[in-house]
Amino acid sequence: MRMISGNRAIRDHVQNGKDLLLFQQTKKGGRVRFEGLFVCAGWEIEQQPDKNRQQRQAIVFTLVPQSGLSIEAEDLATAAPPDFPLAELRERALQAALASNEASPRIALANVRARSKAVRDYVLARAAGACESCRSPAPFLTSSGQPYLEAHHIHKLSDGGPDHPNSVAALCPNCHRQAHFGAHQIALNDTLLERVQRFEK
Numbered sequence: 597m598r599m600i601s602g603n604r605a606i607r608d609h610v611q612n613g614k615d616l617l618l619f620q621q622t623k624k625g626g627r628v629r630f631e632g633l634f635v636c637a638g639w640e641i642e643q644q645p646d647k648n649r650q651q652r653q654a655i656v657f658t659l660v661p662q663s664g665l666s667i668e669a670e671d672l673a674t675a676a677p678p679d680f681p682l683a684e685l686r687e688r689a690l691q692a693a694l695a696s697n698e699a700s701p702r703i704a705l706a707n708v709r710a711r712s713k714a715v716r717d718y719v720l721a722r723a724a725g726a727c728e729s730c731r732s733p734a735p736f737l738t739s740s741g742q743p744y745l746e747a748h749h750i751h752k753l754s755d756g757g758p759d760h761p762n763s764v765a766a767l768c769p770n771c772h773r774q775a776h777f778g779a780h781q782i783a784l785n786d787t788l789l790e791r792v793q794r795f796e797k
């Protein structure tokens with residue numbers, strides 16, 4: 597089995613700025629149940645029997661539920677983000693969009709958390725202490741002395757998980773709520789996306 601079409605789309609969904617929605621079919625031709633948003637944490641190629649009991653190569657993905665990947669709270673309690681130049685933080689964030697060839701679910705989960713953090717660290721550094729929507733300075737400093745802004749995943753269903761730096765913005769809490777619940781949320785997100793992508797070009 598090769599990494600083509602559907603499989604490649606799963607592996608590269610973060611890089612391609614796509615949400616990964618998991619549905620389970622309880623029996624053949626039966627109803628499908630929505631299991632939630634997941635992140636492809638890793639993949640490996642395994643020997644498995646097919647339905648004719650022939651050994652063949654199968655691609656096995658490790659998927660991590662996106663809920664529980666939000667790192668706002670635990671991040672606030674920890675020390676300052678790494679003091680790297682912006683270009684290096686960006687490089688780490690771009691690397692973070694790529695799924696690793698990692699089989700162990702525990703390591704894969706740790707990787708996904710590290711990938712989410714790399715994107716967040718970069719986006720906060722890029723914002724340089726001011727909201728990327730209203731441009732106001734962050735409303736307060738955190739206990740580690742950092743300007744408080746939130747990482748918003750533009751046009752995504754949820755804010756957890758790693759993402760491409762092209763589609764994440766650092767927002768003040770007001771703009772962030774507005775981006776999710778405001779009457780003009782679509783226009784706000786479109787403007788943000790354009791602004792962020794212009795910067796990332």
Ligand SMILES: [Zn+2]
Pocket residue numbers: 727728729730731732767768769770771772
């Ligand atoms: Zn704002």
Ligand SMILES: [Zn+2]
Pocket residue numbers: 747748749754755772775776
């Ligand atoms: Zn958000």
